[in-house]
Amino acid sequence: MKVGIADIGMVSPPDVIRTSGLGSCVGVVIYDERVPVAGMVHIMLPDSRLAREGDTNKAKFADTGISELVHLLQARGAMLYRLKAKMAGGAQMFSFQSQSDTFQIGLRNVQAVKRELKGFRIPVMAEDTGGSNGRTIEFDPATFELHIRTVNKGSSVI
Amino acid sequence: MDYINKLHSIHLDILKEIGNIGAGHAAAALSALLNRAVDMKVPNVRVSSFDDMVELAGGSEREVVSISLRMEGDITGSMFFVLSLQQAETFTEKLLGQGKLSSDSESLRRSALQELGNILSGTYLSALADFTRLQVQPSVPELVIDMFGAIISYGLIEASRYGDKAIMIETILTELDEEEASETTGYFFLLPDPPAFRTIFQALGAE
Numbered sequence: 317m318k319v320g321i322a323d324i325g326m327v328s329p330p331d332v333i334r335t336s337g338l339g340s341c342v343g344v345v346i347y348d349e350r351v352p353v354a355g356m357v358h359i360m361l362p363d364s365r366l367a368r369e370g371d372t373n374k375a376k377f378a379d380t381g382i383s384e385l386v387h388l389l390q391a392r393g394a395m396l397y398r399l400k401a402k403m404a405g406g407a408q409m410f411s412f413q414s415q416s417d418t419f420q421i422g423l424r425n426v427q428a429v430k431r432e433l434k435g436f437r438i439p440v441m442a443e444d445t446g447g448s449n450g451r452t453i454e455f456d457p458a459t460f461e462l463h464i465r466t467v468n469k470g471s472s473v474i
Numbered sequence: 475m476d477y478i479n480k481l482h483s484i485h486l487d488i489l490k491e492i493g494n495i496g497a498g499h500a501a502a503a504l505s506a507l508l509n510r511a512v513d514m515k516v517p518n519v520r521v522s523s524f525d526d527m528v529e530l531a532g533g534s535e536r537e538v539v540s541i542s543l544r545m546e547g548d549i550t551g552s553m554f555f556v557l558s559l560q561q562a563e564t565f566t567e568k569l570l571g572q573g574k575l576s577s578d579s580e581s582l583r584r585s586a587l588q589e590l591g592n593i594l595s596g597t598y599l600s601a602l603a604d605f606t607r608l609q610v611q612p613s614v615p616e617l618v619i620d621m622f623g624a625i626i627s628y629g630l631i632e633a634s635r636y637g638d639k640a641i642m643i644e645t646i647l648t649e650l651d652e653e654e655a656s657e658t659t660g661y662f663f664l665l666p667d668p669p670a671f672r673t674i675f676q677a678l679g680a681e
Contacts, residue, residue, distance in 0.1 A: 321524040321528065321627065322524060322638060323525075336534045336621070336623055337535055337624045339623070339625060339627045339628055340627065360634050361631070361634060367636075368635050371637070376634060376638075409625060411616065412543075412613050421631055449620055450621035450624025451621075452535050467620055
């Protein structure tokens with residue numbers, strides 16, 4: 317199961333779910349250990365208020381993406397109080413000194429995701445965020461392990 | 475995505491011409507640097523989803539060398555000159571000469587690549603500025619070696635504020651290999667920020 321950019325997906329064992337080439341984007345996995353279903357969202361921007369036009373893609377933004385994922389999991393029988401999260405990404409690939417609203421977007425994505433998760437009282441069990449390297453991540457809903465691959469810093473499991 | 479819906483074929487032709495002029499000058503500069511014939515393919519103007527964009531140049535997870543910059547001035551946007559690892563190695567050998575390099579050869583290779591990217595992207599952008607008569611100032615280019623998707627997605631951030639598609643001008647530089655077959659030398663990806671399109675079309679009297 318592959319999740320694209322600004323996309324959301326659900327997975328059940330024995331399948332795994334992955335998203336590739338995370339730079340400043342953040343991949344967030346939310347799961348309930350008692351229900352065989354997990355979800356992943358690939359977030360691009362911290363806040364839906366950054367959208368210039370009415371934007372209907374909830375998966376793109378941290379504020380709308382996290383709540384959408386929580387609702388999808390609840391619809392599949394997950395309980396809010398049991399939900400846990402793992403996350404990776406939010407790198408700063410470049411150091412351009414930009415005047416734009418998207419300055420330090422990786423860091424702001426990570427902060428926004430954490431703020432949203434906190435709002436739902438969902439604990440972050442593990443994370444590999446920040447830095448300046450790209451990441452591909454894969455989550456196994458049977459073991460709750462998040463596998464992270466980079467090209468410069470090897471692979472890890474969190 | 476109003477600005478995308480308003481695109482007509484004349485606009486696509488203008489963007490293609492920008493790729494043509496910009497990369498044409500860059501190909502000539504690369505030719506002069508390497509002292510061999512460098513050609514280019516007809517530019518592609520892609521109006522595609524983000525997922526399609528990151529699958530170019532060998533795919534999202536492919537490790538590539540990129541020299542990237544931000545454009546500021548009358549128009550803003552991002553530009554990437556992307557090379558395969560192998561091509562980057564070939565270039566540094568040609569620029570620095572083969573044989574043993576000293577212990578800090580890695581940083582020497584990096585600065586040679588960085589300088590190559592500086593020259594090529596600077597040439598591309600000044601041709602763009604001449605053609606449109608717009609002021610375009612490039613930032614200091616940055617060399618990054620990482621997954622293509624992680625690099626190019628930075629250029630999609632501004633477009634993502636306007637919708638789920640982006641407009642990219644892609645130009646591929648080519649060289650003839652030993653068997654006279656055309657081989658990809660490098661990719662230029664120019665991603666103007668959404669407000670830049672109107673400025674470009676206005677400047678060329680085609681709004």
